[in-house]
Amino acid sequence: MNTSFCGRQAGLHPVVIALFLSVVIGALTIIASPAEAQSPAPLGKLSLTLxxxxxxxxxxxxxxxxxxxxxxxxxxxxxxxxxxxxxxxxxxxxxxxxxxxxxxxxxxxxxxxxxxxxxxxxxxxxxxxxxxxxxxxxxxxxSSLGSQPPYRLAVSALPPVVYPGQPGLLSVALVDDAGIPYLAPSDIAVVLTSSASESIDLPRTVVIPAGDYVAITQWIPRKSDDVSILAQAEAIQSGTAWVSVSELVEQGEPSILEAYLLVPSMPARDVERQAIVLQALDKNRVPVDFPCTDIFVTSSDPRVLVVTAPAPPSQCEATRSYLTYGVRSTDRPGEATVTAGAVGMVSASVKMPTYGVLExxxxxxxxxxxxxxxxxxxxxxxxxxxxxxxxxxxxxxxxxxxxxxxxxxxxxxxxxxxxxxxxxxxxxxxxxxxxxxxxxxxxxxxxxxxxxxVERHELEVALDVPVLIAGTEAEVTAIVTADGEPVANAEVVWESAGLLGEPLLMSTDENGLATLVIRPSEVSTNLSIRASVSYAGFQGSTVAEDATVSPSVEVGDDGPSRGPFLLIFAAVCMILAGYMAYTSGLHIKASNSRFVRALLGSRPLQ
Known part of the structure; x- marks a missing residue:
């Protein structure tokens, strides 16, 4: 027996046989050298969010x-x-x-x-x-309101000189270090104390409401004294105002107007505030009651600040040494001068700044x-x-x-x-x-x-459907990937009206594969196979494929096919040829190219 005989019987060329044996026997003698250690590529990275x-x-x-x-x-x-x-x-x-x-x-x-x-x-x-x-x-x-810049309380007590028994006004505003109003995020309780509690009556606390920047209250002088008023709140820099309570003295005729700001500044788009305080003085600058005459109060720039009506009581009512006038800021930040005048009196003016609020x-x-x-x-x-x-x-x-x-x-x-x-x-x-x-x-x-x-990974699923023969088992494989990588443990639901009575659930393996074993019947000629895939964190996917079932192969009168016999015969010939080559003294090593060249007649082996 020789290789040419095997080749003739099996229909195989001798060169093909030689190549096959060279590869097989050579592979048996190759000693793989250890691969150099390499650091695996990272799976990805961490991401941090606060x-x-x-x-x-x-x-x-x-x-x-x-x-x-x-x-x-x-x-x-x-x-x-x-x-x-x-x-x-x-x-x-x-x-x-x-x-x-x-x-x-x-x-x-x-x-x-x-x-x-x-x-x-x-x-x-x-x-x-x-x-x-x-x-x-x-x-x-x-800190809760921020450490830089500091927020502080701006305190105004007006008018600066009053007589015992005549109520004064006190405002406490929340501002930053530049004096810009700051809207309170929540109700802010402000504690008020005076340097001489026996000289003035003062509320113990006032509250700056949430969404506002100022609280206004009254204080009542009791006896002549120079008094400081301290305003304090948690986590906010405190503020102080000074007032003078004067003894009643002989008053002259009203001849001078004096104007003050009850709040140091206003935010743009603010509501109406009784923010302008006017006081009447005689020629010696002693506070006197307002005369029963018209007082004219105007704004130098109504595009920034608008003057509204005076607060009651009017200037003709009983003894009152000061008046308050309302102003309203517009949408336009800036500065306006408020001027007050009356017939026979020296006029007064004061500047009111408005800001884009620090809210x-x-x-x-x-x-x-x-x-x-x-x-x-x-x-x-x-x-x-x-x-x-x-x-x-x-x-x-x-x-x-x-x-x-x-x-x-x-x-x-x-x-x-x-x-x-x-x-x-x-x-x-x-x-x-x-x-x-x-x-x-x-x-x-x-x-x-x-x-x-919102990120959504989409699953990709493909079906591998072989040739289906009636009565013969076949494997239908679903291949599940995401971004080109196999997805393990994904749920695959198989459906087929001609094969499965009800949906069948299985999971993919580590290679992203799920295999369904089927045996089409003789009556099934056309099948529709459907696979629906889902996995937490991924957008699901569905694929369906139609397949044709071929009839089973019958054995004819001429006997069984020679195909399987020829394959077995060729395999036996290859084994025998390998044995003969070995006994002839051929020393085949990992590099088998010399053996192949020898078989092709190039030169003898050494």
Missing amino acids: APSSLPADGNTYRALYVQLWGRDSTPIQSPEPVRVFLTSTDPDVAVLPDEVVIGPGSSYVAVPVVVSHSPGEVRLIAVAVGYADADIALTTT TRLSLQQAPSTPLGTDLVPSTITVQLIDQSGRPVVFHGGHTVTILSHGAKLPTTVKIPAGRSFVTLNLDRDSVEKQVTLAAAAPGVEGASLAFE
Whole structure:
């Protein structure tokens, strides 16, 4: 027996046989050298989000750090198994993190508690996980109203000189260090004290209402004295005003007008304020009662400030040494001079500045930064109160916020708890759409809006359907991938009216494959096979394919086919040829090219 005989019987060329044996026997003698150790490419990276982006330094714990897994394409991914993330803070005196957290299977992120101290400052938060590039983010903690610039109370007590028994006016305004009005985020209780409680009667407290910047009250002088009035509030720089209570003296005729500002400045778009105080003096500058005459009060720029009617009682009513006039600021910030005059009296003027108000505003933020629509852990929306510099503002009495949403189901009203600057809402993953638009509004604060996209990974499924023969088992395979990568543990629901009485559920293996074994019947000529795939965090997909069932192969009168016999015969010939080559002394090694050349007649083996 020789190779040419086998070739003739099996219909195979000798060269083909030689090549086949060369490869097989050569592979048996190859000794694989160890591969050099290489560092595996990272699976992706970590992404950190702070929501809210800044925290008050109040000693509380806030679940504000979001650690998310991102793939190589910088989109969120869900891990099929738990991922341990190790955390650290560069300055534990400012903020502290747990040593480690775990992102659970089927989730893309975890929310981490952050413990802040009472010391404002800046710190970097660092996250590390095996197989992922690490990440860090900066956190700034501040006092509740912000540490820079300082907010203070501006106090005015008018008129500056009064007689015992004649009530005066006291205003307490919340301003920044430049004197610009600041709208209170919540009711601010101001404690009032005087240097001589026996000389004046003074309310113990006044309240600056939420959404306003000033509180106005009265004080009553009891005896002559020079008195200071101190206004104090928590976390705000205090303010002081001075007044003089004078003994009654002989009064001359009214001859001089004096004008004062009860509030140091006004925000643009403000309501009417009794902010201009006029006092009548005689020629010796002694306060006197107003004469029963017309007083003319005008604004130099009505585009900035408009003067309204005087407050009752009118100037012709019983003894009153001062009058108040109302003013209203327009939408245009600027400065206007208010001038007061009367027949036979020296006129007076005072300048009133108006500003774009330093108001509290709302902030909306999604977390993590790229929400995953069907993540096992719902994504969140943070509603926070901040000042114009982005520092958190604490509502001591809480505050109600109205939410308008499109593309997501959220409550229409939420309340920021008392003593907190923010509230966190969960996104309903079953209703969230790809495009989400939100708007928030609350009394006395500037509103906010937010628009973002929700990431959705789409599953791809393909069917591998072989040739179907009636009565013969066949394997139909569903191949499930996402972004070109196989998806393990995805649910595959098989449906086929001609094969399955009811849907069949199975899961993909580690290669993203799910195999359905079928045996078409003789009566099935055309089949429709349908596979529906779903996996948490991914957009589901469905594929259907029609297949034709061929009739079974019958054995004819001429006997069975020679095909299987010839294949078996050729295999036996190859084995025998290999044995003969071995006994002839051919030393075949890993490099088998010499053997092939010898068979082709190029040169003998050495």
